Each structure stands twice: as C-alpha cells, then as structure tokens.
Amino acid sequence: MEHSAPLIVWANFFSDLAVDLPAHGVLERWAEQAPQKVWLMRPGDVLVTPVAPGPAFLDHACGLLDVPPGSVTVVTVPRTPGTTMEAVERAGLTERLDALATERPGARLLPVALDRATVALASRLGLRIAPYGPAGVGAGAVDTAYRLNTKAGFRAVAGELGIRVPPGRVCAGEGLSGTVRAMRDRYERVVVKPDRSAGGRGLVFLSRAAPVLGPLADRAPGSWVVERRLDVARSVSVQLVARPGAAPRVVLSGEMRTTAGSYTGYVSPLRGVARGTVRELERWGTALGTYLADRGYAGPYGLDAVVTADGSLYATESNVRRTAATTPGAMVERLARTAGCGDRAWLVAAGRTPSAHRFPDTLRRLRDEGLDWRPGRGEGVVLYGDAPADGRSWRYAVIGPGHTRVAQIEAALARALAFEPPSGAG
Template identity: 55%
Template sequence: MEEPRAPLIVCANFFSDVAVSIRAHHALAHWARQAPREIWLMRPGDVLLTPVPLGRDFTRYACGLLGVPHRGITVLTIPFSAGVPMAEALDREGLTDEVRALIAHRPGARLLPLALDSPTVDFADRLGVPVEPYGTSGVPPSAPAAVYRLNTKSGFRELAGEWGVRTPPGRSCDDGALVETVSTMLERYGRIVVKPDRSAGGHGLRFVSGTDADWARAVPPPGSAGGGGWVVEEWLAEARSVSVQMEALPSGPRLLFSGEMRTVAGSYAGYVSPLDHATDMATRELGHWGAMLGRHLSAHGYRGPYGIDALLASDGTLYATESNVRRTATTTPHAMVHRLCSDAGFDSPAWLLAESRSRLAHTFADALRLLRAGDLAWSPDSGEGVVLYADAPDDGRSWLYAVIAADADGTARLHSALADVMEFERA
C-alpha cells in the first residue's frame, strides 16, 4: 500500500521566466493550454493552481482513471496577464488569501511548481509553505540561480565545454553581434540555426541557409530574444532529436526515461519512449552526460526533474543541444503513464505523445465516446490504450494524447487505429 503523503499545492506556473522570456506572451499562452495535464500528479486533498480552467468531463475522466474522487481535489483558476509571472498574477487577482485558506485546511501542505522560478519561491515563502521536494529547510539561493543559468543555451554550452560534452559547432552572441556571427557561421557551415538564448519547444528558432537570396532577412531583429542573447549553431538537418530525463536527488541523479522527440521546423510535436536499440550507444552517452549534469545541480542544491536534449547525427555522433531544468512537456505525461501502469501491475511500457488535428470538431465527451467505441481507450486490464491527457482543445480539433502499449509495435498499431477513429488529418 502506498505511503500517505502531505497534500500538494500543484502550481502550473507556465507563466514563468525560466523557459522563455516572460515577454513571450503568445508562446506562454499557447503552452499554458496544457496546464490541465498537471491533474495527473494529484491525489485526494491536493490543490491545482492553473492558468486555464479544467472541463468537468475531463476532470471526471482523469480522476476516474486515477481512482481519485473528483470532489477530493480542488482546482483554482488564476487569470493571466501578459508579462506577469503566475505568482504575481495571484496577488493581482486577489487570490492569495484564497490560497492561504486552502493551505490552512491542509496541514503539512507543500507547493510543487512546474518551474522553480524566483517569484514562485518568494510566493511559497510568503505563504509559509515549503517547496516540494526541499522541505522545511527551504530552497537554497543557489538552486534557482542554477535553474536560470541552465535553462539558457549559452549556460549549458559553457558547462558542456568545461566537461568535454560534445555540442554542435556554434557560438553565443548578443544582439549587436548577431548579423556578423550569422555571416561568419554561414560562410563556414552553409546552413545554420539561430536560437534565442532562453527558449523552449522551438520558440523563436530560425533556420538560415547561405543559398538564400537575402539571408539577412531571416536574421531575427534586435530585441526579439526578449532581452537575452543568441546561440548560432551548425544546422544538423538529418539528425534525430533525442533526450534523457532525470531527477536530481540528495543521493545523486536518477534516470527517469529517455526517448525521441518529434519535431516540425524545430518545434516540439511529440515524443516516443523508449529509444530503439539502434540508439543504445547514444543512450548510454546521453545518460552519462545527464548524470554529470545531475551531480552539478545537486551540488547547487537543486532537487527535482531535469533533462538534456541532443541531436543524433546520421553517422551516429551525438551532440548535446540544451538542458531543461524544470518539468517539461514529457515529465508529467511520463508520471501519468508510470502511475497508470503501476496501478495496473504493468512495468516498462512503451508510450508516445502526439498532437493531431481531427477533421471534425469534438467535445471531450464525444472524443471519449469515439475511443471507447473503437476499443482504444486506456484499459488497466490490457495495459494499453489511449489517454486524452490534456482536456479538450479550444478548437475541438487539435488533440493532445498519449498512447500506451507493451512495445513500440503496439503503440504504432494503436496510433494508426486512433487516426482512423478520430479522422485525423494526414501530414
């Protein structure tokens, strides 16, 4: 039987300056629509602070799969404003006292943020609750500092250089040196990628080729990195995008999972785990790099999830591209898969995450009926199926989902059947 734990205040602080500039409102608002997925972390007595509301049908569905009474959790929606971190939005909307009241009825409650940003740490201090998993000793100042540094491309590249970790040929620069840097890199490599120093999910990436008639037009304008700098790298066009996700613990780093990202024009579009056997050597090297990063983070007092993204070139060479020291688009879905499969008595499943667009718009209830009619909905008896993990999309068509099976062949089979049942548009 699972050990009882103190209640969690799950803070889906998508509006944070950790992954991108807080001024990148469009990107943050787009990502925030995935906030409902944080429900998969919850147990009876927990509270979810979310920038977007959760639908009733989705809440009942998720709680049903988790075995949690839907009335046993509390969801508080925090309206968001452009350029305002979520912790500050709570104060602006006059909701801080409501959170205090929720905490008062939950002795021992702890705050679990999506990202360990400074406003959220300060907010927890004002509430008088510890940040999970730091406990009553509090978050050491060196931990958020490490988070901010290692969620930049340049911060990771600098550390990787010290460790001898292979990265794509490239360099960091500020706004003033960007055009000159791009020109020099194009002359050397022919094709390059220009990245805002603090960016995630492909936000702000530009691919530039020396064969473009006017490549200078593809260079981002000054200030478009949100006040930060840039990283310009050789474009490894045929490479596979892979990652390892780990957890920094007092005892050292712990491997959570690895997988391959699906990308469209450099932007995250899905994930497949585990990696196939053809990548075994790269997987070991990626795990080694992840362990080094974990020890570095632990030495700075950081506790929690982190990962390294990398490119696997066609010749088998692995290049680390960035670190993500926060909960990412895959962290919570993985926790959901692990929890559902563990409760059902299944170990080491294969799983994939994807977003596909249906030909017709559906409500959440309609989509769930389609899954059940097609015998595709997650089943604890069979240990496989589809989970709609992020609520109904605003347009009723752009569905986020997870597919779980015993192996990659099983996920591919279910995914193909799902595409037919939901009438997904073909790429």
C-alpha cells in the same frame, strides 16, 4: 510520483525561467496545456492553474487515476500576459491559497519551474517547495536553474563537464548579423536560437543558399546562440531527477517528435539508437545532475540532444524544470502500476480532426472503437489534454506493451478520429 502529504500543484506556465515573458503567444499556448497537471494529483491536492480543466476532462482523468473528483481542489488564476504567476496576488487569491494550505498540514508546493516568483510566493504562504527539505530553496539553486535554462549557460557548463555540443557562438543582439555571416561562411548551414527559449520556439534556419536573417536583425535584444546546423537523424532526450547528497536518478529516455525544430510529441523508451549512444546520453545527464545538486538544485530536469546521420551524439540544451515528458511519464507509470502491468511503451502527440467535437463525444468515440485505455488489458489511448479551444487539436497519449503495438493503436486512433495529415508530413 509518490507523495504522502498534500501537494499544491503549481502550473506556473507564465514562468520567466523557460521563455522570455514578451513571448506572449508561446506562453498563452502553454497555459492552455496547464490542465494536464491533473495527472499528478491525488486526493487532497490542489491544482493552481491559469486554465481550469473542464468537468468532463477532470472526471476522465480522476476516473483513470482512481481519485474521487471531489477530493481535489482547482484554483484558477486569471491570465495576465507579460507577468509571471504573481498574478495570484493581483487576482486576490493569496488568502484563499493560504487557507487551503492551512487546511492541509505539511502541504508542499510542486511547481513546473523553480522561478523566483514561485519561491517568493511559497515563502509568503509558509510552504515548502517539493522536494526540498526544511532548509528550503537556496538562492544558488534558483540562480542555477535560470542559468541552465539558457542556451549560453548550458553551453558553458557543457564545456566544463565534457558534454559535446554543436560548434557555435554566443553573441549579443547587436552582433547577431555579423556572427551569422561568419558562421554561415564557415559551416554553410546554421541555426539561430534565442538564448532563453523552449520547445523550438524562435529557431531560424539559414544557409548560404537562403542567407536572409530577416526581421531578427531588427529586433534582436538579449543574447543569441548561432550554431552549425547538423545533419540530424533523431532528436532525443533523457529525463532525470537531481538529488543533493545522492546520485542523479534516470527516470526515462525517449525521442522527440519535431517539425521544423519545434516539439510536437514524445516517444518512450528510446529505441533504434546504439546502446553506446544511450549510455553516453545518460552519462551526460548524470554529470549535469551532479552539477545541479552541488549547487543545491533538487528535482526534475532534462537533457536534449540530437543523433546525427553518422551516429554522433550532440547535446543541444538542458531544461531544469518539469518538461513536456515529465508529466506523461509519471502518468504512464501510475496507470501501469495501478493496472498491475510491467513497463509500458508510450507516446504523447496531437491530432487534428476535420470538425470540432466536445470532450465527451471524442471519449465516447474511442470507447466505441475499443481504443480507450483499459487497465485489464494494459493498453489504449488516454485523452491526455482537455478539450482544445478549437475542438479539433486533440492531445493524446498511447500506451502499450511495446513500440509496435503503440504504433498500431496510434494508427487506429488516427483512422477513428479521421486525423488530418500532420503539417509537413512526408
């Protein structure tokens, strides 16, 4: 990601755009990943985050990015569960941000999500939101982002655009039990989804053999989507950038690693899928981007889909924000360009060590094993996330010249750090 003016990178992981704020546990886990936005930074930038990156992680990232650690500023916002990132004002940090912006003429705010709290704060600070121009962000763009980050909103727009989605119904909470029964009687297997959720949060899989809706029936406020459960072979996505006045740009595509429907990692570029299927996925993503741009939205978004056992493609949701693939994709592109090598295959994932380790010790182990990313050879492991709170659940990226080599490096990493078998393996 190129930028000439400084950025205030806004890691607004308490956004109400992707997940309903009562989902405190999910938002807390996402907040722990906020330091990963360090990979977007350049000299003069400011990172506003609910969790400060540790000194060793910051040095590691800045070293690989060739950014002097002292040239970036980190502002930590105390976490306030149940609120959006207006917590900046509650913590008395507005004046500091205003001063930092004043010191950086032309600075722009780069948010994870275009939510209302972010737009309001940018206005109070007199900052433009990247990549919007002097006219700023229109209400239509924000409203569209909120709508397209719901399952129901996406399904409605997909119908307008000719994007294939799984058979399903949208219902209010009070009608959830009846909708589930009707869908289960018709299709045998169904999946129940909260209308506003991400990363597989809150999915419930039911069938005639396992029909109990459980506690959902008693705590079902808001809207829900009940879909036929498909025979999924692959979970895929395409990541794009919407550009008002220009065609959307495809940035990358790949396959999501999932466990019980929940996101656990990403592999790019997309492989092992028929070329026609990839073209269809990109065509759907482009159609969605045109729809977004026509309503004033500019910036990153993603389209998630599944490939069934018979090779059919179904779109499942849109994510109108920076997604879990956006930042690592930008990181890989930047590292590869700095190293002077061509396109790279890559993955991001997590592994769990038998005992707790500190960040410097884990990094040292990678270097001792010759697994760490080195520009001269254009491959290796990057500790993509900071030291985990438990010292064991490490997030990493593997970069290489092709998928085969990336898989070899990941296997060597798992042996070197003695990763436990993933939950649900086999």
